[in-house]
Amino acid sequence: MDLLDRYLQAVKKHLPWKRQDDIIAELRANLEAQLEDKETGLGRPLSMGEAEDWLRQIGPPRQVAARYQPQQYLIGPVLFPSYLFVLRIVCFWTMIAYTIGSVALLATGTVSESRVLEAVLRAPGFLLTVAAWVTLGFAVVEFAATRRPEKFPTLAGSLSNWTPSTLPPLEKEAIRGKKPRSFASAVAEVIFGFLFLVWLLLIPHYPFLLMGPGALYLPYSPFQFAPVWVPVFWWVVALNVTQLVWRCVDLIRGAWRQQRRAERIVISAFGLIPLGMLLAVPDHAYFTLKNVTDQARYGAARDSINLSIKWSALVICAITVLQLLWSIWRISLDCYRKRAAAM
Amino acid sequence: MGYSMTIADNLFENLRLELRRGCLTLAALAQLRQEHYGYTLRKALAEHGLEIDESTLYPLLRRLEAQGLLTSEWREEEKRNKRFYRLSSDGEQIFAELLEEWQAINTSINSILQ
Numbered sequence: 001m002d003l004l005d006r007y008l009q010a011v012k013k014h015l016p017w018k019r020q021d022d023i024i025a026e027l028r029a030n031l032e033a034q035l036e037d038k039e040t041g042l043g044r045p046l047s048m049g050e051a052e053d054w055l056r057q058i059g060p061p062r063q064v065a066a067r068y069q070p071q072q073y074l075i076g077p078v079l080f081p082s083y084l085f086v087l088r089i090v091c092f093w094t095m096i097a098y099t100i101g102s103v104a105l106l107a108t109g110t111v112s113e114s115r116v117l118e119a120v121l122r123a124p125g126f127l128l129t130v131a132a133w134v135t136l137g138f139a140v141v142e143f144a145a146t147r148r149p150e151k152f153p154t155l156a157g158s159l160s161n162w163t164p165s166t167l168p169p170l171e172k173e174a175i176r177g178k179k180p181r182s183f184a185s186a187v188a189e190v191i192f193g194f195l196f197l198v199w200l201l202l203i204p205h206y207p208f209l210l211m212g213p214g215a216l217y218l219p220y221s222p223f224q225f226a227p228v229w230v231p232v233f234w235w236v237v238a239l240n241v242t243q244l245v246w247r248c249v250d251l252i253r254g255a256w257r258q259q260r261r262a263e264r265i266v267i268s269a270f271g272l273i274p275l276g277m278l279l280a281v282p283d284h285a286y287f288t289l290k291n292v293t294d295q296a297r298y299g300a301a302r303d304s305i306n307l308s309i310k311w312s313a314l315v316i317c318a319i320t321v322l323q324l325l326w327s328i329w330r331i332s333l334d335c336y337r338k339r340a341a342a343m
Numbered sequence: 344m345g346y347s348m349t350i351a352d353n354l355f356e357n358l359r360l361e362l363r364r365g366c367l368t369l370a371a372l373a374q375l376r377q378e379h380y381g382y383t384l385r386k387a388l389a390e391h392g393l394e395i396d397e398s399t400l401y402p403l404l405r406r407l408e409a410q411g412l413l414t415s416e417w418r419e420e421e422k423r424n425k426r427f428y429r430l431s432s433d434g435e436q437i438f439a440e441l442l443e444e445w446q447a448i449n450t451s452i453n454s455i456l457q
Binding site (some may be wrong): 026029031032034058068 | 380381382383385386396397398399401402405406409423424425426
């Protein structure tokens with residue numbers, strides 16, 4: 001039957017070449033016996049339509065051939081948990097190494113916005129390449145282990161060798177009534193923290209990132225920034241770098257579910273320094289006039305802006321001090337409770 | 344409504360296939376206590392009410408043979424070369440254990456349902 005020959009030929013093309021003749025010979029014997037039975041039952045050969053229906057029922061050649069493949073997945077259930085674990089670790093460290101490398105490269109040359117932007121845009125491609133190599137590595141191990149299981153006895157036994165004594169110690173108590181931070185949200189915090197830092201560093205070169213269309217007005221504005229803004233800006237950058245590094249270390253240590261009281265205290269305490277710098281400026285001169293001759297025209301507006309900045313700094317400072325005191329109080333209370341419970 | 348029906352149908356189909364997968368292996372092993380080639384095995388199972396697609400059964404026989412549960416030989420029958428399978432000695436032992444397991448599960452489920 002011509003149609004059956006064509007069908008078997010199509011199946012053969014998708015079979016592993018070492019076993020294809022053997023498989024096809026067996027499949028042919030089975031299908032021909034089935035065909036004979038059908039034709040004996042009908043008392044006549046199958047019509048073209050009936051033969052097509054029969055073969056359609058058996059399935060598309062590619063699908064039939066795929067069932068003979070020993071492996072139909074890239075990474076199987078035994079290796080998959082290890083793959084996911086390694087992928088997370090490798091991607092995380094790649095991101096850290098890439099960030100450090102990019103910052104070092106930028107520091108050695110001239111820092112321009114296009115170079116920063118280029119480094120940021122190159123990161124996803126770099127991460128994807130690393131992830132692809134990890135996946136390929138695990139796929140090769142899976143492929144080899146499926147075909148030569150005797151060469152990989154530890155792979156099959158890796159899960160059965162687990163003992164409860166290897167479990168990590170209990171993590172610190174989660175915040176009552178709150179869900180512990182997930183790994184995904186901890187990673188997202190690091191990524192967004194990094195992006196925020198980049199945005200912050202670009203502001204001096206691209207004021208529109210902060211002020212929007214209002215930045216166009218800056219060159220024509222009668223006001224200019226007082227020198228105090230330079231150290232304040234770098235303090236804010238340093239605080240964000242500290243926070244980012246802290247969160248990265250938490251991720252590496254596997255401590256992202258823990259409460260962040262210590263981090264909050266340190267950030268709040270150091271956050272008071274730039275606020276103190278602002279409040280210590282003589283006469284609260286945060287903005288000055290570009291031309292002294294504009295005093296009569298813009299002097300009142302400048303004083304009004306400076307006064308609102310002073311009050312804003314004072315309010316933020318008060319909130320920060322309260323937060324700091326609250327965090328210290330909570331930590332002291334926890335320590336007292338633990339000590340009381342231990343007695 | 345139609346969308347949720349499709350999801351329910353797919354879910355049922357996936358669970359049905361999952362449930363059948365192990366049973367088919369057990370049924371094939373049970374039937375291969377006597378020698379069969381692919382097509383007669385399929386017919387014998389169908390006569391007992393267990394229909395199996397060709398594309399499922401024939402590769403399954405290969406896998407069971409590769410795992411050492413079946414032995415096979417090519418032999419001519421009715422002027423046609425056919426590959427005959429039967430349970431190997433390892434296969435007989437594992438089949439007995441699997442049968443015991445299946446009967447225990449069956450008893451448990453019946454007990455739960457009562």
